[in-house]
Amino acid sequence: xxDVHNITKRxxxxxxxxxxxxxxxxxxxxxxxxxNGAGKTxxxxxxxxxxxxxxxxxxxxxxxxxxxxxEVKRQIGYLPETPPVYQELTVTEYLTFVGxxxxxxxxxxxxxxxxxxxxxxxxxxxxxxxxxxxxxYRQRVGLAQALxxxxxxxxxxxxxxxxxxxxxxxxxxxxxxxAGSHSxxxxxxxxxxxxxxxxxxxxxxNGRIVAExxxxxxxxxxxxxxxxxxxxxxxxxxxxxxLQAIPGVLHVFPGQGGSTFLIECELGxxxxxxxxxxxxxxxxxxxxxxxxxxxxxxVFLQLTRHEDHSTETTEATVSLAAAEQTGT
Amino acid sequence: MTPIQAVITKELRVYFVSPIVYVVGAVFLLIFGLxxxxxxxxxxxxxxxxxxxxGGPAQINLNDLVFRNLFASMRIVLLIIxxxxxxxxxxxxxxxxxxxxxxxxxxxxxxxxVGKYVSVFLIYLGLVGxxxxxxxxxxxxxxxxxxxxxTGYLGMVLLGALFLSxxxxxxxxxxxxxxxxxxxxxxxxxxxxxAGLGGLFGDTTAxxxxxxxxxxxxxxxxxxxxxxxxxxxYFVSGLILMLFLTHRVVESTRWx
Numbered sequence: 001x002x003d004v005h006n007i008t009k010r011x012x013x014x015x016x017x018x019x020x021x022x023x024x025x026x027x028x029x030x031x032x033x034x035x036n037g038a039g040k041t042x043x044x045x046x047x048x049x050x051x052x053x054x055x056x057x058x059x060x061x062x063x064x065x066x067x068x069x070x071e072v073k074r075q076i077g078y079l080p081e082t083p084p085v086y087q088e089l090t091v092t093e094y095l096t097f098v099g100x101x102x103x104x105x106x107x108x109x110x111x112x113x114x115x116x117x118x119x120x121x122x123x124x125x126x127x128x129x130x131x132x133x134x135x136x137y138r139q140r141v142g143l144a145q146a147l148x149x150x151x152x153x154x155x156x157x158x159x160x161x162x163x164x165x166x167x168x169x170x171x172x173x174x175x176x177x178x179a180g181s182h183s184x185x186x187x188x189x190x191x192x193x194x195x196x197x198x199x200x201x202x203x204x205x206n207g208r209i210v211a212e213x214x215x216x217x218x219x220x221x222x223x224x225x226x227x228x229x230x231x232x233x234x235x236x237x238x239x240x241x242x243l244q245a246i247p248g249v250l251h252v253f254p255g256q257g258g259s260t261f262l263i264e265c266e267l268g269x270x271x272x273x274x275x276x277x278x279x280x281x282x283x284x285x286x287x288x289x290x291x292x293x294x295x296x297x298x299v300f301l302q303l304t305r306h307e308d309h310s311t312e313t314t315e316a317t318v319s320l321a322a323a324e325q326t327g328t
Numbered sequence: 329m330t331p332i333q334a335v336i337t338k339e340l341r342v343y344f345v346s347p348i349v350y351v352v353g354a355v356f357l358l359i360f361g362l363x364x365x366x367x368x369x370x371x372x373x374x375x376x377x378x379x380x381x382x383g384g385p386a387q388i389n390l391n392d393l394v395f396r397n398l399f400a401s402m403r404i405v406l407l408i409i410x411x412x413x414x415x416x417x418x419x420x421x422x423x424x425x426x427x428x429x430x431x432x433x434x435x436x437x438x439x440x441x442v443g444k445y446v447s448v449f450l451i452y453l454g455l456v457g458x459x460x461x462x463x464x465x466x467x468x469x470x471x472x473x474x475x476x477x478x479t480g481y482l483g484m485v486l487l488g489a490l491f492l493s494x495x496x497x498x499x500x501x502x503x504x505x506x507x508x509x510x511x512x513x514x515x516x517x518x519x520x521x522x523a524g525l526g527g528l529f530g531d532t533t534a535x536x537x538x539x540x541x542x543x544x545x546x547x548x549x550x551x552x553x554x555x556x557x558x559x560x561x562y563f564v565s566g567l568i569l570m571l572f573l574t575h576r577v578v579e580s581t582r583w584x
Contacts, residue, residue, distance in 0.1 A: 048432040049431075049432060050428055050432050050582065051582045051583070052583070073432055073434040074434045078429075078432050080425065080429065080432075081425075082425040084425060084426040084428060084429030086424075086426060087424070088341070088342045088345040089338070089341060089342065093338075097337070097338045098433075100331070100334035101331050101334050101335075101433045101434070102433065102434055103331070103434065106329075129345075145429075
C-alpha cells in the first residue's frame with residue numbers, strides 16, 4: 001500500500017531524513033518510533049504530499065507522491081502533529097467542510113459524519129465551537145477528520161497526545177480495529193503504544209532507519225544475553241561467588257537490598273532450573289525466579305544511544321541478529 | 329459541492345463568526361455615511377451662497393459636488409480598511425497549522441486561492457451594496473444623473489477587487505496578520521505614489537507608462553463617468569497577476 005524507496009530530504013545543508021526505505025502492506029499498522037527531531041514528521045509530510053522529497057520515490061496505493069499528488073491525497077487520511085481545526089467552526093460544520101473538500105456527496109457525508117462522530121464519541125460536543133473545546137476533544141476532532149472519508153491509508157502523527165488515559169486506550173482500540181481494512185502509519189515516542197497497537201515498528205534516529213521489525217523480534221534480536229532475576233530470603237557472603245560458579249553464568253549483579261540478583265547467562269541457555277537447584281541445596285530460601293525480557297524501551301534506548309556513538313556497531317549488531325534469525 | 333464552493337462557504341462562515349466583518353463593515357459604512365453627509369452639507373452651503381448671489385433658486389450639480397468627491401475619498405478609505413479584511417486569510421491558516429491540512433487535502437492550490445479571494449470579495453460586494461442606500465435616499469430629495477454613479481460604483485468595486493487581491497497576496501507571504509496588513513498597505517500606497525512619479529515625467533512615453541501602472545488615473549476616469557476598456561483591462565489583469573503570485577507563493581511553501 002505504501003512504498004517508500006530511498007527518500008532523502010534536505011533543508012539547505014541540514015539533512016532531515018537520509019535514504020529512508022520501508023513499506024506498509026494493506027491492513028498493516030506500522031509504528032514510527034524515534035526521539036524528537038528524528039525525521040518522523042518529515043517522512044509523513046512527504047507521504048501526504050505536503051512537501052516533496054529531495055531524492056527517492058514514495059508511492060501510496062500505487063500513485064507517486066510527486067507526480068500524482070491529488071490521487072495520493074484522496075487515498076490518505078492525515079492527522080498532523082497539531083490537530084488542524086478551525087476554532088470558529090462547530091464540530092459538525094468543520095467535519096462537513098472536510099467532507100466537502102474530499103468530494104463526498106451530501107448523502108454520503110451525513111452518514112460519514114454520524115459514523116465518525118460516533119466512533120470518537122463527539123456526540124455531546126457536535127454543536128459546540130471547536131475553539132471552546134479542550135485539547136483532548138480537539139485531538140479527537142482531528143482524528144475524526146482523518147477517518148471521515150474512510151481512506152484506505154491513515155497517517156497519524158502522534159495520535160494520542162493530549163488525551164486522558166481512558167481515551168488513549170479507546171483510541172488504541174480504534175486503531176487496532178482499523179487494522180486489516182486500513183493501512184496505518186502512526187508516529188509516537190510512547191513505546192508501550194507501539195507494542196500495543198502495531199504489528200511492525202520502524203525505529204528512526206537522526207533521519208536514518210536503525211531498525212525495523214515486530215516489537216517482539218526487535219527485543220529478541222538485540223538481546224545479547226539471557227537475564228534472570230533472582231530473589232533470596234537469606235544470602236550469605238559466599239552466595240554471589242557460588243552463583244557465579246554455575247556453568248553458563250556470565251555475570252552476577254547484586255540488586256537492591258542485597259537479596260536480589262540480576263544474573264546474566266549465555267545466549268540461548270535457560271539456567272533457571274540449575275539456579276533453583278543451587279539455591280535449594282544451599283538453603284538460601286528461593287522467593288522469586290524469573291526471566292527478564294528486554295522491553296521496547298530498552299531496545300529503543302540501546303539503538304538510539306548506540307547510534308550516537310557509532311552507527312556501524314549498531315547496524316552490524318542488527319544485521320548480525322537478523323542473519324541469526326533467518327538462520328533459525 | 330465543489331472544493332471551491334466548500335472553501336468559500338467555510339471562509340464566509342469564519343468571517344461572520346469572528347468580529348472582523350462586523351467591525352470593518354461598521355467602520356466602512358460609518359465613514360461612507362459621514363463623508364456623504366459632509367459633501368451634501370457642503371453642496372447645500374454652496375447652493376445657499378449661490379441663491380444669495382443670484383437672488384433665486386439655484387441649480388447645483390450633485391454628481392460633481394457630492395458623488396465625485398465621495399468616490400475620490402473612498403480610495404484612501406479602501407486602502408486602509410481592505411487590508412484588515414484580507415490579512416487573516418492565509419496568515420491565520422499558517423499560524424494555526426491548518427495550512428498543512430489544506431495542502432494535504434485533495435484540492436488544487438488555485439481552488440484554495442480563488443475560494444479565499446471570492447469569499448472576501450463577496451463580503452466587500454455586500455458592504456458596497458449597502459452604501460447604495462445613500463444615493464437612493466438622496467434621490468428622494470433631489471435630482472441627479474445615475475449613470476456616473478453606476479460607473480463610480482463599478483470603479484469602487486474594481487478598485488476594491490484589486491486591493492483585495494494585493495491583500496490576499498500579502499497574507500500568503502507571512503504568518504503574522506499584522507505584518508500581512510502592513511505589507512498590503514505599503515504596496516498599495518507605493519503604487520498610489522507611482523502616479524505622482526509619472527506626473528513628474530509629464531506627457532512623455534515614460535510618464536504615461538508609469539502613470540498607467542498606478543490605479544489612480546484608471547479609477548478617476550471611472551468616477552468621472554468614463555468607461556474605457558483599457559481601465560477595465562488594467563484592474564482585471566492586476567488582480568489576476570496578484571492571484572497568480574499568491575498561487576506561486578503558496579505552492580513554494582512546499583519546496584522550502
